Amino acid sequence: MSFNNDPQISRIIESKRRLLLQKDLFELLQWMDDIEHSHSELNAYTIIEKHLVKKSGVALSIEALRRKNTLLMGILCKYELTLKTEIEYGKTDYDIKRSKEHEKQRQLYLDLISDYRVLKLDILKRLCQLRKG
Secondary structure, three states: OOOOOOHHHHHHHHHHHHHHHHHHHHHHHHHHHHHHHHHHHHHHHHHHHHHHHOOHHHHHHHHHHHHHHHHHHHHHHHHHHHHHHHHHHOOOOOOHHHHHHHHHHHHHHHHHHHHHHHHHHHHHHHHHHHHHO
């Protein structure tokens, strides 16, 4: 018996493929929401830097991260479109290549979040020093 010709197995495989793609899309949308939130916080940190911290290095770090944030959002928007198209019209198997592509996107997101946390901690430390000074 060939599994390739069995319509029931084909439906199960397609269902699993779509489920995995939808899982990836859901996770991607969470990342994008986190990035939007961090972008809003960067706006607040810009104001804090201008009025309290007043260090040009901090301002440059905020701007660099804002640019990285914007670029990654563009990359993730393209990836979102790819996933939605694949869910709707695609027939490509969810294989190791597809999984690695998702992991690559995840790593880009994690790198950005790591950079954001470092900057946030630096700003908070500087604010604590202002209070002591």
